[in-house]
Amino acid sequence: MKKIILFGWIVFVTNSFTLAQSLKVNDTDFSKGRLGNIQTVELQDLVKFHGHLCDGLVEGFVALQYGLYQLFPDSLIDRTNVRIVSKPSPCLTDVAVYLTGARYQFGTFYVNSDFDGLYIVQRIDNQKTVNILRKPNIKPEIIDRMGEQAIAGNLAPCDLEKLRKLEDDYTLFLQQNKPENLFELKTLSEFVWKPVLKNDFTKTDILNKNAERCNK
Numbered sequence: 001m002k003k004i005i006l007f008g009w010i011v012f013v014t015n016s017f018t019l020a021q022s023l024k025v026n027d028t029d030f031s032k033g034r035l036g037n038i039q040t041v042e043l044q045d046l047v048k049f050h051g052h053l054c055d056g057l058v059e060g061f062v063a064l065q066y067g068l069y070q071l072f073p074d075s076l077i078d079r080t081n082v083r084i085v086s087k088p089s090p091c092l093t094d095v096a097v098y099l100t101g102a103r104y105q106f107g108t109f110y111v112n113s114d115f116d117g118l119y120i121v122q123r124i125d126n127q128k129t130v131n132i133l134r135k136p137n138i139k140p141e142i143i144d145r146m147g148e149q150a151i152a153g154n155l156a157p158c159d160l161e162k163l164r165k166l167e168d169d170y171t172l173f174l175q176q177n178k179p180e181n182l183f184e185l186k187t188l189s190e191f192v193w194k195p196v197l198k199n200d201f202t203k204t205d206i207l208n209k210n211a212e213r214c215n216k
Helices: 043-050 055-071 090-100 141-151 157-175
Strands: 002-006 009-013 022-028 035-042 076-078 082-086 109-111 119-123 129-134 183-187
Touching (some): 035 043, 055 082, 055 119, 055 129, 055 157, 082 090, 090 109, 141 157
Parallel strands (some): 022 076, 082 109
Antiparallel strands (some): 082 119
């Protein structure tokens, strides 16, 4: 186990999995170009896009990377050849569009709450589709319970800090374990791509932006 510092955190990481996650993606090389622009996308790139590091962002990053590697066994993700369904979490949706290049306006990304798991990802050329699910008893239930209270505006300032600590602990747990111990993949052999175009989901990560600070 080694100690590293990321985003101001002191983090202890096991040798089995590293915190500075990254994956290689393949894109076209200009606006009307050919496939072959290979780049490395890292977790900290996604943090800048999303706005902050949090448990949902890390969970989505690890889970989606795990699923994408099943669709692209050479570990080079062709972002011109992926479409994805995400649960409506702001964290999960940001991971989905950033890592895959899929977009709502081009018919390769949509949000839906009516399926099990975090994501459904499809490789377009061969229609291979995987459903990415969190394994049972991985995420502490108290995080979701307190999260629901926070969404409703019912958490006191110091309780918000407690929730943040719980989420931070879960973030580290995700980074210190192998993806196969956290998530399971189910192949969906009869999945049909039928986008559900909705835009009335609540962006839950900004609801408490004006909440008072904890003075303790």
